Amino acid sequence: MPGSHPLLPNLDDEIVSMMLERIGARSIDELFSDIPENVRLNRGLRIPPGQPESTVRRDLSSRLATGRTPPSSLCFLGGGVWPHYIPAVVESIVSRQEFYTSYTPYQPEISQGMLQGLFEYQSLMSDLLGMEACNSSMYDWASAAAEAARMAVRVTGRRKFLVAENIAPHTLEVIRSYVEPLNLELESVPFDHSTGRVDVDRALSLIDQDVAGIYLENPNYLGVLEEEIGEVVEEIHRKKGLAVVGVDPVSMSLLRAPGDFGVDIVVGEGQPLGIPMNYGGPHLGIFAVRDLKLARSMPGRLIGATTTKDSSKRAFSMVLQTREQHIRRESATSNICTNQSLMAIAASAYLALLGKSGFRKLGEVIISNSHYAVKRLAKIKGLSVPAYGGSFFKEFVVGYPRGTNATSVYRKLAKIGFLAGYPLDAKFGAGQAGLYCVTEVHTAEDIESLAEAIEEVL
């Protein structure tokens, strides 16, 4: 074993011989002699040799630099991941190695920082959503929604689950994959193609005694606000099922909390709260429930406040672990263990930083910018903006003129520096159309240049 390596402090003949001697082994090979000959790899791995740090950095950084992303492109894409500004303080906090190089706080006495941070996240998120308890994170929105569907089935013992047709297609796919083994009947609740909202009459008629729960999103995938959540919640409660709602937490700056409507489980994507888009992850799956009784059936880690044994000091630790896989094994509420804790710290720092007035302002800026954009884009001849008539927050659908191909608009826009107009699935009935997102990162000038770019490629 020749040489030395910065990551391998004991890669040194003298150290290795000393250690082997103490162990009572003649050679390294002897340490691995318990691996039977027939399963040993008797050749080197066929991957390139190791590179110095400087080379690796140069190679990967230059490859990443070829990406057409902000700031060299403008991003108007949404669909469950959105461009938002990340305050420098949030970046600074999640770059603390004490947070990011630790692990699950199994020994609470030496991990109070993470525990308090996660407890504060649970509190801030619960309050934002009007819920009683929020876990310390799931992988992302889609998997949280899927776990919520499974939880509704577990809690009610019923085998039918309703899903609004206007939720994000990728979320529907994840729900399908997660519930497939349950032999569940997944039924779709249609939406009104003129407003973009869930067809409440149809929803109410579909809710019966066999329904474990219903899932809808607000704002939904089309960007439209669901104005009649209350009626759906009332009906599902009358039939003793669970109401599950998916949210963009930033919309809570202006919208009534789902808890106010009596929603049982709230899921959502915490990415806009100070977390980079990161080409899909890591993000932050939100999972909150209405009361402590439901909390006992929920997946994921929960942090609680307690005291030291001598009662002298407030302290935090993981609680209700008997729901979890490491204790309950095959009877656990979920298999989740590693989650997205660091992202929960980011979200809690973000919410604390903006606070009551900053967060309210954020919502006002976003809804102003998105409406300004709609007004501007509506001036382009042939476009239908917004394609659905319902109120919207930061996303909206743009319908293109007859003969336009939405995918080609999306690709052409990207070529000239605009990541925008994700092509809308045909099932949404808007014809050739694209999904756009405008947030606080966009200026009037950005919107003007987007409008000109669309005119150029149409």
Add this chain to the structure above:
Amino acid sequence: MPPKFRQARWDEPLLKEMSRRGRVGFLPPLDPKIGKSVRDPGRFVPDSLKTKGLKLPELSELQVLRHFNRLSQMNFSVELGMYPLGSCTMKYNPKVSEMISSADGLRQAHPLQPEETVQGLLSIFYELSETLSEVTGMNRFSLSTAAGAQGEFAGVLMIRKFLRDAGFSDKDEILVPDSAHGSNPASAVMAGFKVVKVPSDESGLVRAKTVERLVTRRTAGMMFTVPNTLGLFESEVAEVCRAVHEGGGLMYYDGANMNALLGKARPGDMGFDVVHLNLHKTFATPHGGGGPGAGPVGVVKKLRDYLPVPVVSRNSRGYYLDSKLPHSIGRLKGHVGNSAVLVRAYAYTQLLGAEGLNNVSTLAVLAANYLWKLLDPGAYPVTHGKDLRRKHEAVVSAKGELPGTAMKVAKAILDYGMHSPTVYFPLIVNEALMIEPTESEPVEVLEEYASAMNEIALRVRDGSLGDVPTNTSVGKIDEVKASHPTTLKVKW
């Protein structure tokens, strides 16, 4: 050896307790041009949906920063000291990976942007998939799964779908050894299987004979961790695979302990059909205080079209995300994968290369055996496979000559400025202490750790240990009170 550690001890209030009306830490700007054009934005929200007011704290920028910086000082981490949590592989996470992954080309990349605009990023994913396939002997990888447990779930879903497609829908049992991680049986149940427990023998190993006896026509497969959670290589792994295959089942490799085997042996050569890896363990990405991780899944050829989507592929036009695998179990995560974790993991494989990865496992195994040998064998006996070499970790029992418990030892070691081993796992060891030092720790630190544990044993014996821990931010926590929470949030 006098303890040389005092953790910071801030009596840090909760955010809400520091709140003062009118303060703000960040105020998003409104473009004046837009402000002039769009008046009264509140009118865009329908009355039925208008907020009833926000419950958020009000703090300045510095207050928020100080609060979290103080909290961070009350959190132990790999960069502060040894963190040998067994089964978690708490190795050093190279700083250069943090620098690389801070690029705008990653951070600001949107998962729905056209593939032609992120070719560099996709090339990294593609090469990472190839590397993982070579390291494990698998045919193809999907990088989409967000953590080990999600990888497990994907794995058993693939087994289920493959068998159903082959007409074996009556195969509804998964074998899981008694030494397995809890997530294994939990994942199997989530995928609709019944769990059949495989007892290990007195040395903690799974015998092929036992498996042969348990395999029936209902056996869909087996989830197997190699080396197992005792840190022992399963010497009959090939025979176990054969027995399950003969019964028409598939073999699932739990890669939690792959850090022992890089360049030494590959699950594919042992007979496994499906593999998951924990990139945050073996491939050195930071654990984030509990996450994020990444748990890619790899499969043999016959299962390659069953992988969760998307899978990164390449054609004449370049790299792309393939979401149309004909037999895929579908999507398990909304978007692509934990991309920023994947980039870090690939940087790690580049830093080490073929020989370096092999050295990683050599030195991880050397460290585990060395540390074990330094421990007082009377205080910390092994209960299984006394004559066997350890692989990446060693599990000892605190129930030797000591009157103490594993938890007592775990709390005591915190006072030395080192994290405890994993306690009470695996379940087949009474008062288990599971120690995984990893290849990152210099030999001097391994010796320090062993001395601390031995000193604790002496202090337990002579009754001088007292109430531990005392040097951490808070003393021993009231677990009974904690287990009966009346609230999971701050009350306003």
